[in-house]
Amino acid sequence: MAxxxxxxxxxxxxxxxxxxxxxxxxxMEGETITRADPHVGLLHRGTEKxxxxxxxxxxxxxxxxxxxxxxxxxxxGYVLAVEKLLGIDPPVRAQYIRVMMDEVTRILNHxxxxxxxxxxxxxxxxxxxxxxxxxxxxDVYEAVSGARMHAAYYRPGGVNxxxxxxMPKYEPSPYRSEKELREMxxxxxxxxxxxxDDFCQRFPGCVDDYETLLTxxxxxxxxxxxxxxxxxxxxxxxxxxGPMLRGSGVAWDLRKTQPxxxxxxxxxxxxxxxxxDCYDRYLVRMEELRQSTRIIEQCIxxxxxxxxxxxxxxxxxxxxxxxxxxDDMESLIHHxxxxxxxxxxxPGEVYxxxxxxxGEFGAYIVSDGANKPYRLKIRPxxxxxxxxxxxxxxxxxxxxxxxxxxxxxxxxxxxxx
Amino acid sequence: xxxxxxxNEALQSHFGDRLAxxxxxxxxxxxxxxxxxxxxxxxxxRDAAPFRFDQLLDVAGVDYAAYGQxxxxxxxxxxxxxxxxxxxxxxxxxxxxxxxxVQEITEKTGRRFAAVYLLLSVEHNHRLRVRCFAADDDLPxxxxxxxxxxxxxxPEREAFDLFGIVFEGHPDLRRILTDYGFxxxxxxxxxxxxxxxxxxxxxxxxxxxxxxxxxxxxVLVPRVIRDDHRYKGRGEQPEERADG
Numbered sequence: 170m171a172x173x174x175x176x177x178x179x180x181x182x183x184x185x186x187x188x189x190x191x192x193x194x195x196x197m198e199g200e201t202i203t204r205a206d207p208h209v210g211l212l213h214r215g216t217e218k219x220x221x222x223x224x225x226x227x228x229x230x231x232x233x234x235x236x237x238x239x240x241x242x243x244x245x246g247y248v249l250a251v252e253k254l255l256g257i258d259p260p261v262r263a264q265y266i267r268v269m270m271d272e273v274t275r276i277l278n279h280x281x282x283x284x285x286x287x288x289x290x291x292x293x294x295x296x297x298x299x300x301x302x303x304x305x306x307x308d309v310y311e312a313v314s315g316a317r318m319h320a321a322y323y324r325p326g327g328v329n330x331x332x333x334x335x336m337p338k339y340e341p342s343p344y345r346s347e348k349e350l351r352e353m354x355x356x357x358x359x360x361x362x363x364x365x366d367d368f369c370q371r372f373p374g375c376v377d378d379y380e381t382l383l384t385x386x387x388x389x390x391x392x393x394x395x396x397x398x399x400x401x402x403x404x405x406x407x408x409x410x411g412p413m414l415r416g417s418g419v420a421w422d423l424r425k426t427q428p429x430x431x432x433x434x435x436x437x438x439x440x441x442x443x444x445x446d447c448y449d450r451y452l453v454r455m456e457e458l459r460q461s462t463r464i465i466e467q468c469i470x471x472x473x474x475x476x477x478x479x480x481x482x483x484x485x486x487x488x489x490x491x492x493x494x495x496d497d498m499e500s501l502i503h504h505x506x507x508x509x510x511x512x513x514x515x516p517g518e519v520y521x522x523x524x525x526x527x528g529e530f531g532a533y534i535v536s537d538g539a540n541k542p543y544r545l546k547i548r549p550x551x552x553x554x555x556x557x558x559x560x561x562x563x564x565x566x567x568x569x570x571x572x573x574x575x576x577x578x579x580x581x582x583x584x585x586x
Numbered sequence: 587x588x589x590x591x592x593x594n595e596a597l598q599s600h601f602g603d604r605l606a607x608x609x610x611x612x613x614x615x616x617x618x619x620x621x622x623x624x625x626x627x628x629x630x631x632r633d634a635a636p637f638r639f640d641q642l643l644d645v646a647g648v649d650y651a652a653y654g655q656x657x658x659x660x661x662x663x664x665x666x667x668x669x670x671x672x673x674x675x676x677x678x679x680x681x682x683x684x685x686x687x688v689q690e691i692t693e694k695t696g697r698r699f700a701a702v703y704l705l706l707s708v709e710h711n712h713r714l715r716v717r718c719f720a721a722d723d724d725l726p727x728x729x730x731x732x733x734x735x736x737x738x739x740x741p742e743r744e745a746f747d748l749f750g751i752v753f754e755g756h757p758d759l760r761r762i763l764t765d766y767g768f769x770x771x772x773x774x775x776x777x778x779x780x781x782x783x784x785x786x787x788x789x790x791x792x793x794x795x796x797x798x799x800x801x802x803x804x805v806l807v808p809r810v811i812r813d814d815h816r817y818k819g820r821g822e823q824p825e826e827r828a829d830g
Binding site: 209210213215217218219221222223224227253254256405406407408410419421426427509510511513514515516517518519520529531533535537538539540541543544546548552553555556557560585586 | 613646648655713715735737739741762763764772773779805807810814
């Protein structure tokens with residue numbers, strides 16, 4: 170046998186398992202990793218600096234492009250910070266819509282994570298199923314906001330518009346028969362809420378399907394169990410949040426511990442792991458899929474029973490209706506000022522955080538009283554998680570790198586900002 | 587979540603003079619620590635029983651050089667009329683925060699660069715923001731928190747990269763977000779938004795080269811600070827304003 174020597178391996182940035190543009194410099198001893206040096210920043214767009222040059226509302230769209238797998242949750246963190254600064258509260262219906270869309274986003278994110286994590290580790294099948302369900306939720310995104318990914322739907326003081334009454338349908342096409350079309354449009358006869366309700370009815374069964382494919386799968390367990398273990402104290406010291414922290418056995422979820430919007434009125438559970446390995450983090454996220462479905466169901470019930478405004482009635486922050494703008498001098502002025510100058514906030518500093526699918530997503534805004542933030546600092550969960558990668562991967566094999574990257578659930582829009 | 591007022595009082599009675607400033611605003615506790623006390627105070631914040639801040643969530647660098655400066659005179663313009671608020675790139679501008687950011691910052695205040703630490707206690711469920719101004723504007727140096735919370739590693743590298751704040755005792759203070767070989771610290775207020783250089787492909791050399799930025803910057807919406815009576819008494823007021 171030839172004697173192994175230590176060498177350096179370059180992983181990425183163009184590697185399908187790198188989940189974007191991660192470049193890893195791996196120092197190896199045979200197939201064992203002695204040091205991992207992630208090089209990030211290849212997707213750095215200076216979001217925070219750009220936000221300094223724009224009125225508050227114009228940065229909402231940039232938030233979608235941070236963690237582009239959890240679009241509305243990012244908007245939520247930013248919008249909450251602006252609302253805290255302005256001292257306004259959105260109407261309850263808007264809060265329910267936001268919570269519902271946050272949970273839709275969480276499912277979207279976890280489905281993508283599950284599919285790609287499986288793909289990385291070698292389970293092709295789950296990917297095909299998760300993307301089928303993702304399609305439905307992306308359609309919900311499109312129905313409420315008009316965009317399939319980068320929604321820009323939340324506003325300080327509420328959401329852009331109310332949920333549409335009619336779920337868009339598939340059109341007839343020469344490539345599908347009448348019968349197929351009827352089947353595809355079966356759940357789309359009613360409103361968006363009806364469509365989501367139908368989704369919530371069948372989704373737990375889908376999660377069962379994924380679990381059948383993976384949870385007790387021998388290869389899956391061989392690849393995930395006892396890989397990259399982090400204990401609870403270390404997880405806290407490393408700044409972990411979200412499923413990474415809960416996988417290590419810390420029952421910490423901002424939705425429960427520091428509830429924002431209407432989470433304190435909803436009934437759901439926080440799954441917690443015991444070992445802190447990749448497998449526990451997998452189980453935690455799988456359970457979160459089910460819990461999110463529960464939350465969405467409760468939101469649907471409430472939203473059906475309680476129509477009302479979805480945006481705060483404050484012309485200094487929220488634009489007037491189109492009709493009012495054409496009729497009323499005051500409204501015209503407000504409209505003009507809002508879309509040209511924006512609104513000024515009181516000077517001061519705020520930090521607001523939400524439980525995004527990947528962990529705590531926070532926005533820290535320093536304002537000097539201008540119509541633009543003086544400084545915006547995004548607190549991205551993945552960035553902190555990825556920084557712990559070196560410590561977690563040491564002593565593991567090269568094949569565990571892709572397992573860990575999948576388990577960290579990194580998205581580079583957010584790491585690099 | 588714990589009451590911020592209670593936490594503020596507990597902090598003040600525990601640390602006394604070692605807190606240069608402490609306040610509760612917008613329901614959040616915000617304290618300022620002098621750079622020489624930083625390590626000791628932070629260690630106690632992590633370990634002392636009433637605080638137990640076991641997580642450092644993030645470190646945010648802030649450049650306060652242009653704080654409170656607008657780009658558009660909103661008062662005292664009765665004689666002259668209001669301008670468009672958007673001059674050409676060579677016009678000296680009121681704020682350094684605009685696109686051009688070409689003015690040199692000559693004033694030395696010792697309060698230009700701050701590292702802001704966002705702390706969270708999972709045990710007691712409270713949050714705290716600690717601000718530390720670097721004493722020297724030319725070479726801002728602050729102690730590294732990596733020895734107290736390992737999670738400080740990358741956020742401090744980021745603050746070094748973007749603001750040029752040096753964290754003393756950091757094990758691996760390299761640039762992190764900007765490109766290999768990047769010059770300058772892009773989030774400083776005297777760094778232009780459009781940057782100084784841009785890459786392009788050079789046909790003769792057959793490779794990518796860097797040259798000066800060619801696009802012309804534009805301000806679409808000037809930065810405006812208004813005296814809003816609704817906000818009186820909320821948050822802090824900027825000390826002095828450029829446009830009166």
